[in-house]
Amino acid sequence: MFTFLKLLLHDMKDDFGRFRFWFFLTRNLPGQCGFYIRKRLLSDKFKSVGENLVIHIGVRIRNYDKIAIGNNVELGAETFYQALGGLVIGDNTIIGPGAKIWTINHKFDDPDTPIMKQGCQYKKVVIGNNVWIGANAFIMPGAHIGDGCIISAGSVVGGKRIAPYSILAGNPARVIGKRDQHPDSHRAVSHN
DSSP: OHHHHHHHHHHTTSHHHHHHHHHHHHTTOOHHHHHHHHHHHHHTTSSEEOSSOEEOTTOEEEOGGGEEEOSSOEEOTTOEEEOTTOEEEOTTOEEOTTOEEEOEEEOOOOTTSOGGGSOEEEOOEEEOSSOEEOTTOEEOTTOEEOTTOEEOTTOEEOSSEEOTTEEEETTTTEEEEEOOSOGGGGSOOOOO
């Protein structure tokens, strides 16, 4: 018990330690109060953040200071963000429950050296505007997802560029369709 208290006091001595402690206590706070507290705790910690950010219950974030978030973004329940390599999330983007976004990966080039001793590589992830990332999707380091894309639930998106308005599904994720960029442009106009 003494060791635990000693470690807790150590963690509480700096701003980062205190922040992690308070975020841990509030990440599962339910209801509107939870939304409010999480937004207040995190808004000034991100690299930048737009208006109307919604942070659902159970969100986990590493390296929040490397995350730039646009307007009207929703971080779904139980999502996980590892942003040491840099993460940009565009306006009007929805990230479904259980999704993970990673910007760092272990190096593994040398088969004679344990992977944990080979270091890491950092690759920025960029998510465009008006993107929907489905439940339990995994976005890997280096992915650049264009505006208007839909990433289907459970998809694994590798570190590549995804053309705007693409619909992706699978592991590895593949383009299975395209969204119409201008849905109103093909509708007949009625003058009645």
